Amino acid sequence: MSIHFRGAAKKGKGIGKTLGFPTINLVYTGAENGIFVAEALVDKKWKPAAVHIGNRLSLDEEFSCEVFVIDWSGEILPGEIIDVRLFDKIRDVKKFSNLEKLKEQISKDVEFTRNWYNHR
Numbered sequence: 001m002s003i004h005f006r007g008a009a010k011k012g013k014g015i016g017k018t019l020g021f022p023t024i025n026l027v028y029t030g031a032e033n034g035i036f037v038a039e040a041l042v043d044k045k046w047k048p049a050a051v052h053i054g055n056r057l058s059l060d061e062e063f064s065c066e067v068f069v070i071d072w073s074g075e076i077l078p079g080e081i082i083d084v085r086l087f088d089k090i091r092d093v094k095k096f097s098n099l100e101k102l103k104e105q106i107s108k109d110v111e112f113t114r115n116w117y118n119h120r
Helices: 099-118
Strands: 003-010 024-026 034-042 045-055 063-069 081-091
Touching: 024 081, 034 063, 034 099, 045 081, 045 099, 081 099
Parallel strands: none
Antiparallel strands: 003 024, 003 081, 024 063, 034 045, 034 081, 045 063
């Protein structure tokens, strides 16, 4: 699997940041749904990323495309165009009983992504 898309950044609600995983929120109209190993083009370099595409079942049920760029602390302004490549689906989107459980799963998804890149 290798799916490339480009999306405009938009302002999010900051929930990822409060959980320790600040994301780039993108406008996305594709058909994919789930959590993915990916890479994002930021600061003119492709960087490893974990991507959520789908309804935010544990929060507000809204559809979102959120890109967590691993080991990167830059800033993307609303309207900026970001390229993303999806490589491997980690899991389906699921609902968690509380934000702590969601945070634990995001940590596992990020660790899975790191391992995927380390063994590539």
